[in-house]
Amino acid sequence: MKRVHEKQILSLIMSKFCADNIDPLFGKDDISMVPLNKVLKMSNNEYSLAITCDMLVEHTDVPPKMTFKQIARKSLVSCISDLSAKGVKPIVALISLGIPRYLNKRNVDDIVKGFSLTSKEFGFFVTGGDINESKELIIDCCMVGFPNNKLKVPRRNGAIAGEYVVVSGLFGYSSSGLKILLNDLKCPNYLFRKMSVDSVLNPSPPVKFGLELSHYLSSSIDSSDGLALSLYELAKESNVDLLIHKDKIPIPLELQRFSTMNNLNMEDLIYYGGEEYQIIGTVSKKNLRKVNALAKKHSLNLFIIGMAIDGIGKVFEICSNGQRNLLKNKGFTHLT
Numbered sequence: 613m614k615r616v617h618e619k620q621i622l623s624l625i626m627s628k629f630c631a632d633n634i635d636p637l638f639g640k641d642d643i644s645m646v647p648l649n650k651v652l653k654m655s656n657n658e659y660s661l662a663i664t665c666d667m668l669v670e671h672t673d674v675p676p677k678m679t680f681k682q683i684a685r686k687s688l689v690s691c692i693s694d695l696s697a698k699g700v701k702p703i704v705a706l707i708s709l710g711i712p713r714y715l716n717k718r719n720v721d722d723i724v725k726g727f728s729l730t731s732k733e734f735g736f737f738v739t740g741g742d743i744n745e746s747k748e749l750i751i752d753c754c755m756v757g758f759p760n761n762k763l764k765v766p767r768r769n770g771a772i773a774g775e776y777v778v779v780s781g782l783f784g785y786s787s788s789g790l791k792i793l794l795n796d797l798k799c800p801n802y803l804f805r806k807m808s809v810d811s812v813l814n815p816s817p818p819v820k821f822g823l824e825l826s827h828y829l830s831s832s833i834d835s836s837d838g839l840a841l842s843l844y845e846l847a848k849e850s851n852v853d854l855l856i857h858k859d860k861i862p863i864p865l866e867l868q869r870f871s872t873m874n875n876l877n878m879e880d881l882i883y884y885g886g887e888e889y890q891i892i893g894t895v896s897k898k899n900l901r902k903v904n905a906l907a908k909k910h911s912l913n914l915f916i917i918g919m920a921i922d923g924i925g926k927v928f929e930i931c932s933n934g935q936r937n938l939l940k941n942k943g944f945t946h947l948t
Contacts (some may be wrong), residue, residue: 649715659758705755862913
């Protein structure tokens with residue numbers, strides 16, 4: 613029997629669940645929104661709950677040398693990144709654990725400490741969950757928050773032709789870091805190794821960027837599945853094409869040297885690595901000045917890497933010589 617992949621499963625779920633009073637997106641966006649006035653039948657309540665969930669599975673999501681505290685942190689950061697891309701501050705989390713028999717009390721204690729430290733770092737409460745036995749470590753997190761701006765939560769389908777494509781930080785560190793951890797590759801210097809490895813073991817989503825700037829974005833997504841795949845999601849859901857200028861994508865200074873030293877394709881490191889947890893969005897010309905001003909005010913990174921044009925959901929890379937190449941629509945997906 614032919615295996616089904618992640619997108620097929622999401623499509624099947626979408627075909628079976630639909631309601632007028634909630635927003636069951638199931639993979640078509642980073643979060644789901646639940647308008648309380650519709651659910652609770654309260655005409656004077658304009659607030660919505662923002663909800664997301666993410667599951668960490670040991671054999672696919674835990675790289676070598678990651679401690680149990682770091683594993684716990686990563687399982688929560690995935691949800692925090694989804695919320696922050698939409699300008700949502702996390703409030704509470706429910707955590708379910710699948711614990712294998714080979715973990716000892718100290719391992720479990722470190723996991724719990726990781727949860728506690730992360731909740732204090734990002735300012736949310738862990739209110740409960742569930743525990744079961746499993747063959748490998750599994751951590752499932754459901755996180756809830758309120759939008760920073762109740763009137764404007766950017767979705768994946770809001771990009772309009774003529775708008776700018778912006779990102780919140782560098783691309784290439786996480787894919788380099790994973791390869792370093794897996795294969796002990798050569799590095800140009802100590803700083804590049806440290807930044808690359810830290811981006812994998814201690815990812816830090818740009819929460820402040822999301823909270824301060826997201827309501828000026830027409831669309832947004834986090835880059836946890838890779839830059840290329842995330843760009844395609846925005847393009848497809850918004851029914852536009854995206855033109856991305858290769859030389860405007862922010863990358864580490866030593867990335868070219870690292871790729872040459874280890875005979876790696878630099879475009880693979882930039883576009884297809886995943887788990888950078890940067891925010892990708894589109895912004896109108898009218899709002900660009902406001903976004904730039906706020907970025908400077910709060911000392912935030914903001915990079916313009918391209919533009920949306922009329923199209924059908926494709927992403928093109930523009931080279932320095934003006935040549936336009938179709939980017940591959942690939943990144944990290946489960947069950948491939």
